[in-house]
Amino acid sequence: MALAAGVIPLVIHLLNRRQQKRLRFPAVRFVLISQRRVARTYNLRNWLLLAVRTLAVILLALLLAHPLWETGVGLAARGAPLTAAIIVDNSLSMQVRDGGAPFDEAKKAATRILDALDEGDRAAVIATNPVGSTAAALKAPEEATLKDLRPLAVTAGTADLTGALRTAYGLLRGAGGQKSLWVVTDLRVAGWDRLSLPAVGEYDPTVPVKIVTVGAVETPPSATIKELEARAAQVAPGLDIELAATVVNFGAGEIPDVTARLTIDDKVRDEKQVTLAEGAEATVGFRFNLERPGSHSGYVSLHGDGFSGNRRHYFTIHTRDRLNVLLVDGDPQRALVASETFFLSRALNPTGDLANSVLLPEVILSGALEQVDPEGYQVVVLANVPHMTLDLAKRLVAFVEGGGGLLLALGDRVIAQEYNTLLSRGPLAVPGVPLPDLRGLAPLLPGILGERRRVPLDQNVGVEQVDTSHSALAAFGDRRLLDSLRSARVSSYFELVTPNLDSEGVLMRLGNGQPLLVERKVGKGRVLVLTTSADSAWSNLPLKTAYVPLVQSLVSYLAGGSRGSVDTGITAGEAKQWTVAPVHAGMDLRVVDPRRSEKAVTITAADGKAAGAFDGNHFAGIYRVVPPSADVDVPGLYAVNPPVLESRLERMGAEELERKLGPVNHEVMAAGALSAGGSRTDLALALVVLLMATLLFEGWLGQRNYE
Amino acid sequence: MATSEQSYFDPAVLARLSNLHLKARWVVEGVMAGLHRSRAKGFSVEFEQHREYSPGDEIRRIDWKALGKLDRYFIKEFEDESNLKTHLLLDVSGSMDYASGALTKFQYGCILVASLAYLILRQQDAAGLTTFSDRIDTQLPPKATRGYMVELLQRLEAETTRGDTDVGKVLLEVAGGIRRRGLVVLVSDLLDDAESVLQGLRLFRFKGNDVLVFHVMDETEMTLPFSGNTRFEDIEDPGLRVTADPKAIQAEYRRVVANHIDTLRSGCHQYAIDYQLVSTATPLDQALVSYLSWRK
Incomplete structure (x- = not known):
């Protein structure tokens, strides 16, 4: 780009040559004599001037491109303080067993990046799937490691790289000195496919984005429960309930002898075996009944060797007595x-x-x-x-x-x-x-x-x-x-x-x-x-x-409540909503997530209705809802499951990545490459000095040309 | 109408006057108004004719005898035998047709020549006119009669620029035709080989003539104040063209022009030739004053 910009003075020069004025003049012979005398020096100076101007434009373009001199993978910064935004992928695919432990690997890689920073540097650890209400912020590297990176856990959601990049660019925008943006990820398509650079909003293409990949390069065999469907006209104790689980094989090759197991209220109720052909789906049916009314939780799980993917799909059942x-x-x-x-x-x-x-x-x-x-x-x-x-x-x-x-x-x-x-x-x-x-x-x-x-x-x-x-x-x-x-x-x-x-x-x-x-x-x-x-x-x-x-x-x-039902749950990241009687507006529901973390949800009134919503459904499992009083009619349990596509474990291809990131200066490297360490030096100051010197020389030379 | 003394001679003001006679009078009267009237000199004693008196005529030239006989005032006019014969040489080559201001060099030269003629005839000297380019185009012999002014002016007004410059050759030719010593006034841009010009001027001096050179140049010819890539095309020779950045060659150009002028000036000085460099932006009185200075 800089070299292309360097052509600009040449083009201007050529255009100027074409755009000459005509003048009828009596003393042309004096002009001719003068030109012959100065031609040699003038032409030489002219070409030199053109070269200097070209150099100035190239230097300016280079300066705008914010070039860095990098050794190794450029972990440390030289010359100016560094502000680093480190995005860590904590989507579900990061805990897929693919022969390693991608999330642990990601944390180690992020730690290595943070460790390489100096005392005056600042860093922010940004989760692709943030949990909790605390916004990511720039901190001292040690503090970022302790407070943000270590507590980070894998969620059941799909990586929101668009949101994470938006946060990262927002933090870097206000920072001075050198800037770097790291993304530690398994590069699985489920998350990266959703990335939209225009949706990121304001981004700085000159900040180099380094994508550190973790996990297996090859796509491991993967199967998951795509869908769970309850087939029951009425749900009540003593009545048969049919549950159909659609199991899908996302990987290449057949997965034989997969055991699909039904567990209700922590008791295994049934299990079936199924062989999954390459890219095929199979439906596994279960029939069961419940002995007592009330809220029940359960899941269908997949068991077997040689495949990854999300293996458990949760559901809840709400029954009343007959x-x-x-x-x-x-x-x-x-x-x-x-x-x-x-x-x-x-x-x-x-x-x-x-x-x-x-x-x-x-x-x-x-x-x-x-x-x-x-x-x-x-x-x-x-x-x-x-x-x-x-x-x-x-x-x-x-x-x-x-x-x-x-x-x-x-x-x-x-x-x-x-x-x-x-x-x-x-x-x-x-x-x-x-x-x-x-x-x-x-x-x-x-x-x-x-x-x-x-x-x-x-x-x-x-x-x-x-x-x-x-x-x-x-x-x-x-x-x-x-x-x-x-x-x-x-x-x-x-x-x-x-x-x-x-x-x-x-x-x-x-x-x-x-x-x-x-x-x-x-x-x-x-x-x-x-x-x-x-x-x-x-x-x-x-x-x-x-x-x-x-x-x-x-x-x-x-009779005191709604009829029985089987609820196959919501997808992680989605909000769970409840509608209750308007008289309950202002009251708090308590939601307890699978990690036993408790959050309050306030019921608010709008349009003559009262409703509450909980958007902290980051982890797969059963969530318990505790109403403020017995007459608030909400189900006591609900299930949250990972997005099905999180079990698609193909990696983003280089071409697709190029299409996604487009103008952003990016580089993909394996986590192991971080051991090369190295440093990066901002060339901005050197370029400014060189540019100033070039411009001064240009001014002097231009003046000489007319003396 | 110009009101200040200075504006009498301003080329821009003169350019607005259409009649050459008027222009010449305008300039000369302006000059004379600014000078103490000098004593009239060199009129002849050989009677030519009577003409009726008109206000402004000198009283001493009234023929008192004719007054006694006819009871009317007559002025006696005399022919020939004036003290000075002046040859006005005007360059009308193509290069004179150039102006960056109100007047072309040719127009400036015409006014200058007309003014000189007016002045010369007013002082009852003889004035003749020769116009030339690379050859002699017009030649009117010097005469001292007042009515000759009209003829000179008519000839000047009929002139247009044409042809190439060859001042040296023309001067030699004109010098060969002058039999009696007198004053030669050359009005030209002298865009010719300086040595050739000087050679012609020297011949006038050898023949005992006084020579006054008005080197007329446009201001831009001297300074080349242009900018931007320019293709210069010669006015006289369309085949001669050169593309240059005026800013880049300006300094050298000024040196070349200055050198040319210096050669002419020093060459003239060497042979006691009065050399006067005039710009078309220069008020005409300066040129006339230099003539009057010589005349004293």
Whole structure:
């Protein structure tokens, strides 16, 4: 480049020669005589001047290129203090067993670089995958070794070289003297492929980047679990869960006899053998069931010799006990389909297979209610039950206060006055009937039932507002389900009258603004009131797709939580997010990572929702979540797994690297080359002196030319 | 109209006057206004003609007899036998057609010659005109009549530059044609071989003539104040061209020109020839003053 720049004066000289003026002059013979006399000296000086100017331009270009005189690999600095940024790759691939220990090797290499620095030098150790909130900073070399390099650990993430280079250039930008940038890495494609120099932002191409490679040069055989998929309609104790693990061979050559092992709650539950052809995938299936409800953790691991790669894929399972749901039919009909609870029972158990269903509905007639103890059920549904007795009311209050869930679906047989008298604080006693003693009895109704309203035939009243932020209706965040719910039409409903009723307890409203689904919390339990019927008599809701998930969601919610699920986890580096009830905003969740390090996550409110996020998922394994109180409904465990591509162990090729780094002055060397030591001397001062001398000479020579 | 004395002679002011007669008068009147009127000299006693008196004529030249007879004022004019015959030699070669300022060397020379003629005739000496390039182009013999001025000026105004310079050859030719001693005034840029020029001038001296040389040069010819790579093309010889960096050769060029001038000046001095170097930027009065100095 400098040599190319040196051509500039020559080009200017030639252009100037071409750009000559013409002048008609009488004394040309004197000009000719003069020129002949000075020609020899002038030409000589002219060429000398051109040479000096060319030299000046070359020196200037060299100066801008910030040249260094280097011996060995230029570890130490001579002439001026050195600021070194050392990027250490701590992505997952650095702990892959490839015949050595790449991460240990990387730390030794970084230590060697730091040890070579002098007292006045400054250094920063920058992790490609930083853990914790402390930003990388320039320090004395010893301090950087002790505080930054030694505690550095391998994470489960993919190397973020773009971010690391951005940090490094940012630190070097403000530094004076000599600068050097080291990257100690295994040069695996997973991380380097993601590097984007434009995304680094402001970078200084004159700072030499030295890439120190560690680990095996050859690509070792590598296999990993690419995907884990749970195949279970319902997740609950006693129910079979199928887990399919897709195992992939990234390396060259077949990997025979790989054992895939399923471990749940630290107990090996099953294992299978599989042979992986070159570049092929294989699916390994496991079937198991859980004995108890709650949160479980597990992993599928690969065992065998002769291959590397991430061998473990974590997952969590959240189950509830199977739910006994009591459906009380207040309007039995001869035709089953006309029965009040027909749609409810089908929605709770669509297949009718009780052996494999989490929800176990049991239908009784309202007359038999007095003989049944609600305590044997998690949820009781009163469907168009006409009468409410004091005894029944007391039992229901006790049931709900104890943590049970009650769904009141209304209908044409419901005697509102009785409901209001016994389940509400309303004054609407039944005329002629003595007022019962309600002392100590909590009201279950969220309001007072008013008039039954029939929607005129020429009007069309449907479901309008649905609070999808409420955990009972979270499933309707799905647009298609929500549209299905909104397409339902209601022909009759009960008004729910209360001056204090605000939007907080209303989960769904009709198009005319009347409440359709209202919640009241009583003691440890919850009550939901559906102001229309649960069958198709007052609405066509049971005929809609949304009906089944609506009923199941409401029952699960009333039972105290979400339904069971298998969670195959998030990828390391991603943030884990939780959405909770708005009332929990400002509270802290505690997250305990696999290394038992604990962090607090504050729940913040925004857009009528409350959410928390944790972005410190740097290590693979099971993370435990401790909510601030029992009513904050978040899963107790979640899994974090490495990116699948971290198990691709090919090294970045020289050409690809050249393409990636482009204008940056870089050099690749093996870690062993650091033993050559050596020093680097900044030539800037020498070049400045030489340039000044050249310019002075040029000025003198130029002046002489015209004397 | 110029108001200060200096502006009478400023070439830039003169360039704005269209008529050569006017220019000559302008210059001469300006010079005379700045001098004490000198005694008139050398008029002849051989009567030629009468002409009517006009204001400004000397009273002593009134023919009182004619006044007595005719009751009108007449002035007696005499022919020939003036004290001095002046040969004005003007170079009209191509090289004279160059100007960096308001006037070309040729225009400057014309004004100078016209002014001298006006002055000479005003003092009742005889003035003749010869224009030349590499040969004699025009030749008007010296006469002392006032009406001759018109003829001289008409000839001068009709002149244009042409041809090459060969001053030495022309001077020899002119010198051969002069039979009576007088004054020879040469107005030229003298872009010729100095020795050849001096040889011609010497011949005038050998024949008993006084010689006055006005070496007219443009300021840029003397200093070469140009910059940037320049292709110089000779005005007289289009085949003669040279590309040079004026800044680079400026010093040497000045030395060469100075050497040329010195050769001419010292050569003239050796043979008692009055040599006057005038730049076209030089006010014309200086040239006329040098003539008047000689005349004294």
